[in-house]
Amino acid sequence: MFYAFIRGLVSLSLRLFYRVKVHGSATGFEGPLIFVGNHPNSLIDPALVFILTRRHITFLAKEPLFRMPVIGWILKGLNALPVYRKQDHPSLMTKNEGTLDAARSALVEGRAITLFPEGRSHSEPSLAELKTGAARIALGAARQGAPVRIIPVGFTYEEKDVFRSEALVEVGTAIEVLPFLQGAGADGEEKETVRLLTERISAEIKAITVNLERWEDLPIIRMAERLYAFRQGEKVGSERLKHWARGLLLFQTEQPERMEQLRSALMSFHRRLALIQASPEDVALTYQRRGVLAFVVKNLGVVCLGLPLFLLGLVLFGVPYQIPRLAARRSELDVQGTVKFLVALAVALVWWPGLTAAFWALGSWGWGVGALLGVPPLALFTLYFSERWSVLWHDITVFFSLGNRSRLKALLQADGEQLSLELERLANEYRVRLESPSASRG
Structure with a gap:
């Protein structure tokens, strides 16, 4: 039990x-x-x-x-x-x-x-x-x-x-x-x-894991995956990163000069996108008046309907949301996730009945039952809305960064296309070796 x-x-x-x-x-x-x-x-x-x-x-x-x-x-x-x-x-x-x-x-x-x-x-x-x-x-x-x-x-x-x-x-x-x-x-x-x-x-x-010689290579394989996935019309997935990591080691051993050229190009593309807080998918977007209008109407509706609940959630959960982050800030990196998870779980198990008792005492049994049933979904909605706001702000930033800068966008699109073609060629060269059992275990 x-x-x-x-x-x-x-x-x-x-x-x-x-x-x-x-x-x-x-x-x-x-x-x-x-x-x-x-x-x-x-x-x-x-x-x-x-x-x-x-x-x-x-x-x-x-x-x-x-x-x-x-x-x-x-x-x-x-x-x-x-x-x-x-x-x-x-x-x-x-x-x-x-x-x-x-x-x-x-x-x-x-x-x-x-x-x-x-x-x-x-x-x-x-x-x-x-x-x-x-x-x-x-x-x-x-x-x-x-x-x-x-x-x-x-x-x-x-x-x-x-x-x-x-x-x-x-x-x-x-x-x-x-x-x-x-x-x-x-x-x-x-x-x-x-x-x-x-x-x-x-x-x-x-x-079945991602293994690298150095952490500096992680942005490279992540950018490679994003470009490759976008070209293939697929979603970015962590499961394919292990193939990119093994391919990186093979490529670096067998074709070091070509590897350094690709590494330099990927890192340059990564830095330029980071300056405007964009992704390869953002660069490929085509802004049309009807689509922009639909985006504005949709997100205004989300903000207008969700903002009051979100503000209520911030008032009720602003303090407990900060506790796990503060508790983990001095922990080692491999322990931070555990500290945040355990502290968040402990705080939730205390804060939920605490709010229920407070509403019951300040209002009536009806307020207490409402808090008992309403606190968990409101807490999850507050987290969802904060994430949604981050995505919305990202989209707005990208729109103003690229929407009216056609030359910059065209340059990034051309570089992204060239890199994705090179990555597709590499994937075809190494696919059989990387997907075979002997390569996985070697």
Whole structure:
């Protein structure tokens, strides 16, 4: 009951905080499973596993979390298992054997567990070297006859600390563990088997995540994706960024001069668009009198109808909306999303009944019931309207930046067209290699 409640609350809250997208098979999660993934966003990463399956999952988490207020209580209620890391408790590392035994026993009983083999959350541009714990747990359970499968899960965040940004959860190809046991007998062979399985886990996670040599390359692949998607008439998607990242590494290795020319051109185009706060899609817009009039009428209606509710929302929620941001401002980047999410959830659970009680006391039971039912939708509308206002302001800015500057717009269109053609040629050159299983795992 406790697990179902926490899973439902966290899943709903995550879908409100992020725009969660799940790619890959969300079925076939029966039997003994280990979910493994990259770890860029602290407690948000394991929480997103709740969205994948209704199965009861046993989480492995670093031991200091069990001593934190509320979080520790929740982890214990979920029957999570503590992992003692060298950087936390050098003298308690021997206790990990008990954790590994418990994890193996869970798999032998046919249960599912989740762990993050990098051993820590981080904001590096690529997957870190994996610890061997996942492989050792899986192989140990397989030796006891459990048909263990390892499910790689990739987490890609548009902006991991920003409300309503995209969070992509991609499920990779399941790894059957039993075949790795063939020929594993002596100690040396055991170590080799662990190494091979760990390398396979790493390769599968890399195949479903974005891995870069440096963060400076991220604006390049994002611009490449926007130009390519626009030319293909498709929506921009985080799921294709991993192909651009792998293609960037191949391209840079095989054709360095051509790569530097393209990098320079993309960054120049990116900077020029940033100066006028525009996107490739904005540059392609054609403004016609009828379309502009429809835009003005539509958005005036939205503003006139929504502004009073939005102002009411600002009065009621202005303070709680600022609390998560202030609480997270001194946190490390990989922890900011977790801090904002947890603080926002805690504030909501206090502010909602607080407003209900205040309206009941100042008005009547009718006002109290109205607040109880009306506060959640008003809070969500206020956030929606603030986002809508940002989009509206962006459209107005672009209109005045490009609407009457035909020469600038024509130059940007020509450069964008030339770049998108070059990117399309590159995509055709490298597509087969990037989409093949060997390229994904290599």
